[in-house]
Amino acid sequence: MTRKVPDKPTIDGLESTWDARWENDGTYHFPAGADRADVFAIDTPPPTVSGSLHMGHVFGYAQADVIARYQRMQGKAVFYPMGWDDNGLPTERRVQAFYGVSCDPSLQYEETFEPPVEPHDPARPISRRNFVELCHILTEKDEKVFEDLFRILGLSVDWRHLYTTISATTQRISQRAFLRNLARGEAYAQEAPVLWDTDFQTAVAQAELEDRERPGAYYRIAFHRDNGERVFIETTRPELICSCVALVAHPDDARYQALFGSTVRTPLFDVEVPVMAHELADPDKGSGIAMICTFGDTTDVTWWRELDLPTRAVIGRDGRYRETTPEWITSPAGRQVYAELSGTFARQAHKAMVSYLSESGDLDGEPRPITHAVKFYERGERPLEIVTSRQWYIRNGGRDGELRQALVERGEELEWVPDYMRVRYRHWVDGLAGDWLISRQRFFGVPVPVWYPVDLSGVPDHAHPLLPEEADLPVDPSSDTPGGYVPDQRGQPGGFVGDMDIMDTWATSSLSPLIAARWGSDDGLFERVYPMDLRPQGHEIIRTWLFSTVVRAHLEFGALPWHHTTINGWILDPDRKKMSKSKGNVITPLEPFEAYGADAVRYWAASARPGADTAFDEGQMKIGRRLAIKILNASRFVLGFAEDVDSTAVWTPLDKAMIGRMAAVVDSATRAFEAYDYAKALEAIEGAFWSWTDDYLELVKSRAYGHGEVAGSAHAALQLSLSVFLRLFAPFLPYVTEEVWSWWRDGSVHRAAWPTVAELEHAASDSTVLDLTAQVLSHVRRTKSEAKVSMRTPVSTLVVSDTPERLALVRSAQSDLVEAAGARDIEYVEGSFLIEATIAADDSG
């Protein structure tokens, strides 16, 4: 084909040109008829669509894309979908803030409701359906922005395979998987104490917890024995004395032996509680004897369960003390104290209790200030409370040693890059404290697909749920009617009610490989791409996304959902802190794209070792940009000489040596890629490229400007090596390599074959000639540089001393060497390796 080499090539603007072309040509389409053996399927992380993409996304997705592109060039049918995680609490929060609304499920749907242009202040309550509609509107806007950014980044995604976690298709898959879990007994509902966020009014799962250090204080408080003796406990939460159900000490603790089996009375409330023994009680903490409340912390839950204690809950789901005075408080004085607490939040109750205890003399001494870890929902601002409620769970080994062991083994079976990340998985599974709580008392998510019959007295029968047929999915039990009922029977005696809960977003995103593979709706696709080959993701979500995906795949198919996982690191700011919005150190990805170009940003991302946390480094992007520009110009040079010359025309020793070097680079880059070490591959390719331009190009330049067989060999070698370099760089720098490829080749470089040693062998030889010649050239340059003269200054004498064999090799490249060095001749001396160059005294030519 005719060359179309521009006079002044530029890398600016390549992104929009080639993104459009790739889209138009279907360059990254997953081939319809691919054999399973030829498929490489990627389970892309669906980013949360609740704000903006940051450099961390760019970093991780670029690394995965480099691998995708490599596999595609290796001839794999790459299945590379994209997903948007748009359901769940993050979206609800964003919608509340963006429009100034709140969801009130008791309100009627407003047909004519228009999305507010300005956020309402104070927030305007709207119906659940209106609220969900706003969620859809906003996520669509956000998703467009996400797609635009990922396209600029050059992700070789097949955008026809885009999914969202709130779509009807996804809901169908999510509900289907849930119903199957339910049928097999892997999903179940249970009335139990759960960690509860009183602001969001929803249950929270173990994986979403985080500890935060908070100031607190130990209060030493007297409980009373019937004989008048006082028993001192220490607590940070005196406001929970009214929900105290027992005291507990270690069975071996000598101080409390006499108390076990007896009862004491709580201060102020005068409620009789037993003193019990349990090995979880720590003799060294506080006074060694603790009060058990329902519920102050998760240890309370353990004691409550194992010691079979009653439930005396006082804090409601809204975080306030219940209005009615509890029946277990019987003394008039105690009932009066409680009346003062009712309706307050824990904080206020805490203050009030401290002053009452102080007045009554039950508070001993001064409070002792401490800092302690308090459990928070990772997105919440108030400490979690523990309330008893009915919730849905999926078994994950947290309560079942056999399942846990099986899941640990799945983790061992998985190939991790880097390998040490597997430890985090094992530790998480080993540390599970209970099954996976999947229900949320929220609105924008996949509904739990269950109804309950209502008996004649109007009470729902949770023991006998009504389930939909798989064919009818997805369903929304809050608006759809179960089989055998009519809509009017909702909430009526003898009728039905819908489960109001939705599933947590992880309950759906744990099915991402099934969603992307269209499980249940496209069997042909599913069979070709599942289980997938690769799960790329960040290490902070090993405990959530990775683990939950393994759980679902294990339960549904008894196998891993993918063979490999690559774990990418985090982006740190220059102070080595994780970049995050709250720290205000976030850099918007568009700025680096505009300043350096997408190839340069990708270069930065691909330079980081797999799994390594990496500093945001504009310096690295500048280098990437320089590399891209160099590729453009070196290509222009190579393609400026002759029409295509067959690689069989390579014959001079120097040219063959260079091709020999190319073969070595192809080999090491391929090995690195096979181990998912794209960074090592890039390093090898880049190093070879710079020595190619610095040494080889300079050595053959003047020969290449000439004619005949010697020039032809140079042209052929240059073209062959350029073709190899473009293909080697293509996964990293898709834009500049595609641009150059288009100057002289048909089709996309991204569908070209990854270079092989085999295609170079016929034109390759040992690279010693090039190594030696480059050393001589380097010496000459040093001499000129030290003499502070131009590189064009002629060399009057050039002496090379070495063994006869090696001298013969230098001699074989003599004409190239004298041209590049500016020497008239080379003097060869047998002896130990030595190079001597003398600059002409007065010969400026």
Added chain:
RNA sequence: GGGCCCUUAGCUCAGGGGUAGAGCGCUUCCCUGACGCGGAAGAAGUCAGAGGUUCGAAUCCUCUAGGGCCCACCA
């Protein structure tokens, strides 16, 4: 309290038993017909510290000190 990772040139990072590496930055120089978003060259490190294994340790082992992260029952 337990665990994982990191500590190598001013900076960002490779390397992983045999004479310390790259790029950036810095210094000096060049203006050559692919490239000024050029090109050539140079200076620069007790490989965090201490022990140990070894003929030989930046590399393997132990401990210590910093940094980061994950986990843990909030009395």
